[in-house]
Amino acid sequence: MVEDRAPDPHKFVIAGHEIGHIHYGTLDVHYPSGPPAGTWPEGFAVLGDAVAGYNPVYGHGLSVAAQSALALGRTLDRYGPTAPGTARRIQRAVARPVGNAWNLAVGQDAYYPGAAPQPPATVERLLTAYVDRAVAAGSENPRALRGLLDVMSLRTPAARLFAPDMLWTLSFGSRKGPLPGPPLTRTEREAAGLD
Numbered sequence: 522m523v524e525d526r527a528p529d530p531h532k533f534v535i536a537g538h539e540i541g542h543i544h545y546g547t548l549d550v551h552y553p554s555g556p557p558a559g560t561w562p563e564g565f566a567v568l569g570d571a572v573a574g575y576n577p578v579y580g581h582g583l584s585v586a587a588q589s590a591l592a593l594g595r596t597l598d599r600y601g602p603t604a605p606g607t608a609r610r611i612q613r614a615v616a617r618p619v620g621n622a623w624n625l626a627v628g629q630d631a632y633y634p635g636a637a638p639q640p641p642a643t644v645e646r647l648l649t650a651y652v653d654r655a656v657a658a659g660s661e662n663p664r665a666l667r668g669l670l671d672v673m674s675l676r677t678p679a680a681r682l683f684a685p686d687m688l689w690t691l692s693f694g695s696r697k698g699p700l701p702g703p704p705l706t707r708t709e710r711e712a713a714g715l716d
């Protein structure tokens with residue numbers, strides 16, 4: 522239960538613990554990988570958009586909320602609702618799907634002018650170039666596409682892109698080559714006024 526707000530209107534304090542800041546109505550919790558011991562009030566869990574809001578273009582919010590609900594259920598099943606530390610464990614479990622979506626989004630959004638105080642570092646640019654390569658391969662190789670979609674839909678963490686079979690497929694996998702034109706039937710072409 523929310524008990525208090527600190528004098529700073531952007532600080533969010535629960536049971537005497539400052540746990541985050543409010544941005545545009547969203548609670549931005551301090552701990553990207555889950556709260557450390559002793560810093561999280563018992564009996565309190567934050568899920569869904571209340572933990573982090575994402576750029577809607579990626580379509581990740583519902584998946585993160587659903588995966589967080591599963592993490593909540595698993596943690597409650599394992600430890601029970603009243604065991605000391607259960608709330609903190611829930612938050613740590615929830616941090617995993619949140620982190621997966623967050624890292625994918627910021628990796629792309631960092632390229633918007635002014636999105637970050639510093640331009641992307643060399644490692645981030647190399648990662649982006651690798652993801653671009655995966656996208657290009659995915660348009661011409663079904664195995665690459667499957668791996669890419671698993672990551673983009675949050676079915677698997679982004680580390681999947683660096684699994685040996687993906688590295689091999691992106692480096693040496695067969696390519697169908699670009700389509701000669703839009704894959705439309707005659708009826709569709711006529712409806713679109715292309716014939």
Ligand SMILES: Cc1cc2nc3c(=O)[nH]c(=O)nc-3n(C[C@H](O)[C@H](O)[C@H](O)COP(=O)(O)OP(=O)(O)OC[C@H]3O[C@@H](n4cnc5c(N)ncnc54)[C@H](O)[C@@H]3O)c2cc1C
Pocket residue numbers: 568569570571577579580581582583584586
């Ligand atoms: C324009 C837009 C497009 C989006 N497109 C996608 C998409 O394509 N794919 C995708 O995965 N995600 C998308 N999202 C994100 C997705 O909708 C959210 O991530 C998801 O709904 C979060 O679920 P939630 O349960 O955390 O919050 P919500 O779905 O917002 O649920 C919170 C609920 O709490 C209720 N509530 C608020 N205050 C109180 C109160 N004081 N007392 C009682 N009830 C209260 C609200 O009425 C609401 O029903 C989109 C979001 C937006 C805004």
